[in-house]
Amino acid sequence: MADITTSPMPTWLDGSHISPEWMNKVANLGPCSSCSAVDISNETRKADVHAKDGATLRVIIHGKDTTAAQQKPLIIKQVPDQGLGLSKRLGLAREALFYHHFSYELPRESTPIIHYSYGDFAKGEKCIIMEDVQDAVDSGILFGPGNPNNWNRDLPALISQAGWNNHDSPAPSSREVALLTFREIAKIHAVFWRNDKELLLTPDKTWLRGQEWLQGKGKDSWEASQDLVRNLWIAYLEAEKKSNEPIIQWNDNVRKAVEKAVANISWEAQLKRLNVDGYYTLVHGDFWPGNVLWMTKESDRIKLLDWEMVGLGSGPQDLGQYVISNMDPVERKGCERELIEAYHRELNNQSIDVPFEYCWREYQVGGVERWLWFLVYFLGNGMAEWAYFFHNQISAFMADHKLTADDITQPRP
Structure with missing residues (x-):
């Protein structure tokens, strides 16, 4: 003992x-x-x-x-x-x-x-x-059956068990959940926004993902992460060649974006995008509704969980990752401007002065580049059904924002 x-x-x-x-x-x-x-x-x-x-x-x-x-x-x-x-x-x-x-x-x-x-x-x-957070549910159940994590779940039963019904006490919509979640993550982003010397960039914080990359250090670990996605893309292409046909039904725009992103992996481009002189903050890294608890007996309350991928990076990228992960494209398209405006407004309320245009663009491009990394990961590991769902999410997102391969630099690890 x-x-x-x-x-x-x-x-x-x-x-x-x-x-x-x-x-x-x-x-x-x-x-x-x-x-x-x-x-x-x-x-x-x-x-x-x-x-x-x-x-x-x-x-x-x-x-x-x-x-x-x-x-x-x-x-x-x-x-x-x-x-x-x-x-x-x-x-x-x-x-x-x-x-x-x-x-x-x-x-x-x-x-x-x-x-x-x-x-x-x-x-x-x-x-x-x-x-042990009581009277709370995984907010992912409120986004419908699309995400693979919900495929084998009885969502109506889970929602009913939480005390919601379709009449006098309906469950919150995915828009309502995302709106509150984005306001709350803005408060966290604001605490750590470019907080370099006091909290984030000290020598005892190298365990934060991207902490050294932001400072132009740790190239080997960054290359290892990107080599993983390179090798997984090669594995997918080999599997595709053996099958004599694409393993998933590709949207041409998404395929071109993946090909360009993997081919253009560059440490220099990484340093240009994310450095100590630019906008950065502490990011969740695995930001999706399944890592957010919705409190069922308190009004407008959530709990954020599972910070195993926490690091330094683009705050609005967290938001793009979140909506592509779970949100139905039709509902997302109808409310996403409102969501990012609420996020930006909360940053301003917390005395963070950052242009809305930066948040909006990083939400778009950062969300896609982050999800291209995951898409290749699923493809290279033979998870075709998962990959196809997220491929379609990315495709709809890129189409709605008129993004093409020209807007993409490289996958974001």
């Missing part, structure tokens, strides 16, 4: 119980007499047998008496021992470091309460103890 006086990771008494002494040491939750855990990870990260080997746990903290009032449900996000190798490769400790360094800078209304956060980027270790 690990020494509870020194271990930053949970000390387990057995497969489903954490040492109360360890919990008392790391989290200010009041006296804890016992601590039981249940694995609630998604299927790709779920443990085979014991909760202690899961990635996301629901934990019940028992106080000195055993009444329900003394039981506190919490969530622990961790990297178990068998996941350390993958964590190091993917940088999963990034989320814990994000909360450790920045949780006090984040808006309380849209941030879960963080009781403890430890991450070691070199080792891959991660442990976050956070509130």
Whole structure:
């Protein structure tokens, strides 16, 4: 057993119980007499047998008496021992470091309460103890069945379970969800907007994706990310050649954009677009409705989750990534100007002076260039059905904004 006086990771008494002494040491939750855990990870990260080997746990903290009032449900996000190798490769400790360094800078209304956060980027270790947000749903269920993550979900049942119906209490529309989400992410972007010396560009923040790239450093890691997309495109082309026909039904405009983007990958172009003298901020990196909780019993409240891809980059690019990910093209076209105007207005409210034209253009081009990276990723990994859905989302987005390959530089990792 690990020494509870020194271990930053949970000390387990057995497969489903954490040492109360360890919990008392790391989290200010009041006296804890016992601590039981249940694995609630998604299927790709779920443990085979014991909760202690899961990635996301629901934990019940028992106080000195055993009444329900003394039981506190919490969530622990961790990297178990068998996941350390993958964590190091993917940088999963990034989320814990994000909360450790920045949780006090984040808006309380849209941030879960963080009781403890430890991450070691070199080792891959991660442990976050956070509130178990009650009366909330994954906002992705409010965007319809299009996104592949919703294909096998009973959306009407999930919406009904949340307390909504089609009559006196309808569920919020995707427009309403996106509008509130964009206002809230604007507040976070504003906190970190070009905040170079105080928070973001210090030597202890190299775990932030793109932090070194922004400063003209870390070319090798940037090239490795772009080499991945190059090689995946080659793998797709080889598979396409063997099949004697395209694996997906390509829109010519999207195909030309992918071909140009992959062919034109350039470190110099990256530095020209994103540098310390330009507009940059802290970005979510995996910004889509599935990483946003909609509070069902509070008016106009969300919680932003899952910051494993957090880094430095273009704030409006987060918004383009979000709408292409899930939003029906017809609804998106009808409200996107309103959404970006609301985002820009909130930046202004937070004393950030940036032209609307920059936000609008980065929303367009940044969203597409980010999704071209993902599109090639899905294609190269043989995920044709997923790729075709996002291909069609990109196609409609480019058509609505009259974007062509001439507007595209390279994929954004």
